[in-house]
Amino acid sequence: MNYTEKVMDHFLHPRNVGKIDNPNAVAEVGNAQCGDIIKLFLRINPEGIIEDISFETFGCGAAIATSSMTTEMVKGKHIDEALLVTRDVVAEELGGLPASKMHCSNLASEALHKAIHEYKAKYNLH
Numbered sequence: 001m002n003y004t005e006k007v008m009d010h011f012l013h014p015r016n017v018g019k020i021d022n023p024n025a026v027a028e029v030g031n032a033q034c035g036d037i038i039k040l041f042l043r044i045n046p047e048g049i050i051e052d053i054s055f056e057t058f059g060c061g062a063a064i065a066t067s068s069m070t071t072e073m074v075k076g077k078h079i080d081e082a083l084l085v086t087r088d089v090v091a092e093e094l095g096g097l098p099a100s101k102m103h104c105s106n107l108a109s110e111a112l113h114k115a116i117h118e119y120k121a122k123y124n125l126h
């Protein structure tokens with residue numbers, strides 16, 4: 001299986017791993033087929049900017065690389081802008097993923113969208 005250098009870099013040196021202090025949006029998503037799980041922690045400021053974000057992923061290399069890349073791509077962005085980050089955008093930013101691993105990029109983007117939607121619902125933002 002061929003992974004790009006970027007995928008290998010994010011897999012071997014994942015960014016934003018662990019739990020940030022005082023997250024105000026958290027989401028967990030799992031893949032029932034492989035059993036992999038990702039948990040995302042976000043701290044969103046009153047202006048809607050993602051001040052900090054981190055992840056804990058119990059999963060395959062591609063899931064870890066896409067989690068890492070997702071956090072890097074949305075840190076410092078407004079939540080509405082962050083919602084434009086989909087699994088395809090993340091995979092593209094990594095230079096592509098093998099077809100059999102495309103589903104792995106679901107976890108991080110799904111968790112990101114879930115966390116933001118729950119945050120918006122909690123604070124009545126539309």
Ligand code: FES
Pocket residue numbers: 031034035036059060061062063103104107
């Ligand atoms: Fe489960 Fe990649 S094999 S997320």
